Amino acid sequence: MAKRKKIVMGNWKMNLTVPESTVLLEKLKKEMPGNVSSEVVLLPTFVDIYRAAEEAKGTKLLLGAQNVAEEEKGAYTGEVSILALKGFVKYVLVGHSERRNIFGENDKVVAKKAEIVVRHDMVPVICIGETLHEREDGLSKVVTLSQLEASCKHLTGEEIAESVIAYEPVWAIGTGQVCDEKEAEKMAADIRGLIHSLYGEKAAEKVRILYGGSVTGKSAKEMKAAKNIDGLLVGGASLDHKEFTAIVKNYSSEISVKKG
């Protein structure tokens, strides 16, 4: 299997003001080891991206956006276009369950967003995963894989290969209930299997698959064993610099000198 670069992402959601995220980023810059094997990606609010990008310059920290408009430009009051993000972020989340469940984004919208991100040479992080209800009805795999297929439908195999899929069971998000490593690995293997049948072996080997849902330093260590999981998408715990740093350290394999 091809070697895939690991990623740990911290989604700050709508939790921090600009001064608060300035403090958090300062702490992370001091604490984060310089040579971990994973990419470390922070997802501030839109209003903070420009500043955070300036502050992260010269460090190993990368930036992502939590969302993007499905259109490139025009009369879409309140939206943020991919053009506005260009140059500041590498990754863009699309279809996070909060976007799907609170703001009514369906697979069609998510597919358009994934496409626009790719067309502008950024990397979409396509979020998929079942709700508690769907899990209890035994529909986890069906729901997750159908979201995957529909959300990726405008992408080519080469584009999928460069993309990131985040498996985030909704019942595990913000609940403290972590999906165990074996169950997450099984779903990740199914996701890779579907990519293989739809886009071929190369795409399946290259695409990176993340797990997200109540990750902590402890569960990060356990997730390391999952061979189809290439990274973690962290919400709540990414707001605490010590916990987030522990997650990165516990998940990544090569740590030596400390920065700062």
Ligand code: PEP
């Ligand atoms: C998320 O919302 O992507 C997430 C994983 O949140 P949490 O870690 O808080 O469950």
